Amino acid sequence: MFIVQDPPSTDLPALALAIKAWARELGFAELRIADVDLSDREPGFEAWLAAGYHGEMDYMAAHGSKRTRPSELVPGTVRVLTARMDYLPASRGDDWRTVEQGRLRQPGDAIVSVYARGRDYHKVIRQRLQQLATRIEQEVGKTAYRVFTDSAPVLEVALAEKSGLGWRGKHTLLLNRDAGSMFFLGEIFTDLPLPVDQSVTNHCGQCSACIDACPTQAILGPYRLDARRCISYLTIELKGSIPVEMRPMIGNRVLGCDDCQLACPWNKYAGRASLPDFDARNGLDQATLVDLFGWSEDDFNRRLEGSAIRRIGHERWLRNIAVGLGNAAVSGLRGAPDIVAALRGRQAHPSALVREHVEWALACHGAGS
Structure with missing residues (x-):
């Protein structure tokens, strides 16, 4: 106090x-x-x-x-x-926005939000x-x-x-x-009574780019977000099973989502970091779903030491990637041998949460047990 x-x-x-x-x-x-x-x-x-x-x-x-x-x-x-x-x-x-949007169209790529x-x-x-x-x-x-x-x-x-x-x-x-x-x-x-600064005016105007871009329609209207539909919530905050009806909308986004920011015209002016701390580590700006799905829990903890991603834990990490691997089936990679093999390698995972999402993903590829 x-x-x-x-x-x-x-x-x-x-x-x-x-x-x-x-x-x-x-x-x-x-x-x-x-x-x-x-x-x-x-x-x-x-x-x-x-x-x-x-x-x-x-x-x-x-x-x-x-x-x-x-x-x-x-x-x-x-x-x-x-x-x-x-x-x-x-x-x-x-x-950079064009590059990020291009990776979203590559079903085998694993998309981690830029901030993480x-x-x-x-x-x-x-x-x-x-x-x-x-x-x-x-x-x-x-x-x-x-x-x-x-x-x-x-x-x-x-x-x-x-x-x-x-x-x-x-x-x-x-x-x-x-x-x-x-x-x-x-x-x-x-407790210092410093002079306060003035607020600035809103400059969104009639633009609705962020609302239109949201993959899950989580932005219900201007300034109204239903977090339960937001991919950042589903891949980070949600601890249990991702609702089946939401999974196809997640695409290959395995942690967070930048779509509303990628669509925003103001981000053509996005500032660049003055610190190297936010440079991508572990190749997370170009990683594939199969590669990340292969990380053991030890790999996950070691590679992501000092990363905000570790907060979700290895179990939810695998859950998220399994959804991405399943979604790859409707993006030109249905039945891809490396994807199916990766998923089968996790079928006996000790976590029921992981197993559930793996089985869903395998079914997407027509390879369910």
């Missing part, structure tokens, strides 16, 4: 400018400052929960009003420093936000603060939008005119 203190005797506007400069030195593309009043977002969030759109993500509803009231989550908070960090690897050319191909962003951002908080204390003395990045009941997009980092797109992700949406968000809750 914060101990509310008198504001430090310092030039707060000058401090805010300095904090933004320090953030850039640490690899953040931009940092802005918001107050903690999210009262206008609370009804919409509560309605989203009431509709059940959060699915099995019980943590979204587990903290009461703390998610929409930062000063209840961390008493004493009066400002939130919201920062964004670009993650599209610097090596990617201007045609490198080092776990939770670790990268948390460490650098902590460094920033330490630097602030070196300047002004002891303050009360907490650092977050996708790790607590925080309405990250709402706070980032309020601070002026961008606007909420129709796909519900944050958009920035100069950087698209290929970035992570992180926050520092603080």
Whole structure:
């Protein structure tokens, strides 16, 4: 809990400018400052929960009003420093969206969302936000603060939008005119009464590209997402069996989905990562379904050490890839010997979850037992 203190005797506007400069030195593309009043977002969030759109993500509803009231989550908070960090690897050319869309049309390729191909962003951002908080204390003395990045009941997009980092797109992700949406968000809750930044206007206009591009129609309308239909939810958050009716829509996406971002016109301006941490590891930008399906649990844990992918575990990893292998049957690879052999090699897997999805995939190839 914060101990509310008198504001430090310092030039707060000058401090805010300095904090933004320090953030850039640490690899953040931009940092802005918001107050903690999210009262206008609370009804919409509560309605989203009431509709059940959060699915099995019980943590979204587990903290009461703390998610929409930062000063209840961390008493004493009066400002939130919201920062964004670009993650599209610097090596990617201007045609990166075309390349990604091309791989989606290759049924044997395994598509891992761009954000997850490198080092776990939770670790990268948390460490650098902590460094920033330490630097602030070196300047002004002891303050009360907490650092977050996708790790607590925080309405990250709402706070980032309020601070002026961008606007909420129709796909519900944050958009920035100069950087698209290929970035992570992180926050520092603080008791420093820094001057706040102004929000920016929405620039989606009449565009519906993200809605039209969603493979599962998870975007029900502008700014309305049913997570239960979202491929990111199905391949990452969902712990059990993927609904049979959803499996064909997943295609060869084995972890996450970037389709709405690939379709968004603003991502022609997507910023490039300033850190090498987000460069693709283990060839995940060009891997095949068969290759990844062959990883043992030891391979999975060793190769993905320091990766956010490890959070789903080897069992769900195999579940997801089995779906991709099954879907390859309707994309020109029906009965492909290497795919069928790979699936048969997992038929006796100790996990009933894996076995179920393997049998479904084999049936897609007309090779069921």
